[in-house]
Amino acid sequence: MNKRRDRLQVIYDILKAIQDKNGKIKPTHILYKSNLSHQMMEEYLKELIEGGFIIETKKPEGRTYQLTEKGFDYLRKYQVITDFVDSFGLS
Secondary structure, eight states, rough: OOOOOHHHHHHHHHHHHHHTTTTEEEHHHHHHHOOOOOOHHHHHHHHHHHHSSSEEEHHHHHHEEOOOOOHHHHHHHHHHHHHHHHHTTTT
């Protein structure tokens, strides 16, 4: 059975992809790691920038994204929540 990811999981996947690349990543890598369409990825990135979770840097060679402290905090707290849910067999 195929289980769709919820919004919080997609955000986690994007932030985790950035973290896994030493906190700095190009959009193409986010696209592959988060398994989203280009349009959906752009919408999430815009939301995450506006929310202060990531910072976009534009250079002549392209865009990169970095986590802010708020982004790192989201990853930590999301993991606590999933650990809690798993410990009670609710996942």
